[in-house]
Amino acid sequence: xxxxxxxxxxxxxxxxxxxxxxxxxxxxxxxxxxxxxxxxxxxxxxxxxxxxxxxxxxxxxxxxxxxxxxxxxxxxxxxxxxxxxxxxxxxxxxxx
Numbered sequence: 001x002x003x004x005x006x007x008x009x010x011x012x013x014x015x016x017x018x019x020x021x022x023x024x025x026x027x028x029x030x031x032x033x034x035x036x037x038x039x040x041x042x043x044x045x046x047x048x049x050x051x052x053x054x055x056x057x058x059x060x061x062x063x064x065x066x067x068x069x070x071x072x073x074x075x076x077x078x079x080x081x082x083x084x085x086x087x088x089x090x091x092x093x094x095x096x
Contacts, residue, residue, distance in 0.1 A: 004035035 004017035007028050014028035017035035024031055 004032050004037060005039055007035050009034040 005015070007014035007017070007025065007030050009028070009030045012028050012030060012034075014025060014030070014035070016027070017032055018026040019032075020026040020029075025035065
């Protein structure tokens with residue numbers, strides 16, 4: 001069975017998993033899945049390390065005008081009605 005170390009549940013301060021009952025930690029009462037398999041707990045509460053260098057670039061924010069959205073409804077043009085159309089009445093059937 002692998003060892004479990006610090007608890008990763010929100011900002012829990014438990015440093016080592018100690019089996020109690022129902023796979024809960026004796027110290028913090030969180031399940032073993034919340035306890036890390038890595039030995040070293042994070043040194044900072046919100047960062048994994050502290051850097052002395054300044055940020056490479058500062059973010060710039062620009063204003064983007066809102067988009068105008070319209071629903072496209074296609075409209076068909078009226079087809080003129082043709083009168084006096086002569087259709088061929090003699091249709092020869094193809095042999096089967």
